[in-house]
Amino acid sequence: MVTATTDARSVAETVTDPELPMLTLADLGVLRDVTEEDGRVVVTITPTYSGCPAMDAMRADLIRALRAAGHERVEVRTVLHPPWSTDWISAAGRRRLAEAGIAPPGAAPRRADGPIPLTLGPTVRTVRCPRCGSADTEETSAFGATACKALRRCRACLEPFEHVKEI
Structure with missing residues (x-):
């Protein structure tokens, strides 16, 4: 059975990074969690470093994708702890980076x-x-x-x- 949260997670996992478009936010390890709270989808992301200029684009892309999938109420939260590490990049993400040169x-x-x-x-x-x-x-x-x-x-x-x- 597909729930709204499962569906929201699968949608969020398709959103690509604005600076490395061959990677999804999930591949990059930036997408931390997708939950449902009080009738809204809450997406948690961690920046690759403090002050990352791509965070606004990531938020906007997540909101746009989730709303297009029928999730009207979307909140994107940023968490800084634990700090992001390149170790969080998935094996598929590493392969996609290499394939992109x-x-x-x-x-x-x-x-x-x-x-x-x-x-x-x-x-x-x-x-x-x-x-x-x-x-x-x-x-x-x-x-x-x-x-x-x-x-x-x-x-x-x-x-x-x-x-x-x-x-």
Whole structure:
């Protein structure tokens, strides 16, 4: 039996990210929950980072999709805890990023006993080229089209590509 909440969840899971349209908000791990409260659909999302300029577009797209599916009363809530991590990107989302020529993030930095220490200076990381698979790549800019991505170049195939930064 399909309930209104199940239907609302399935609709919300189809909404794509405005900056990475090959990913749904569910693939990205931004879509946290979909519930029904007092006759309205409540969608909970977490930004990829504080101040993310795409949040307004995400909210509007969720509301538009849910209303088009017959859910008149929709509320989108933002939660900041726990903070979003690139580890929340689904396996399908990582595959879609690579298929679109964007290197998916590796494992997010972790430290069991507290916050991740600030590192001043270059961070050395191995990022495989999403086109040819070579690990011989270099960062050309720490900042890409969005704050979540860096620009890289493959030394093997010489193609430029974007890399979703590990957070």
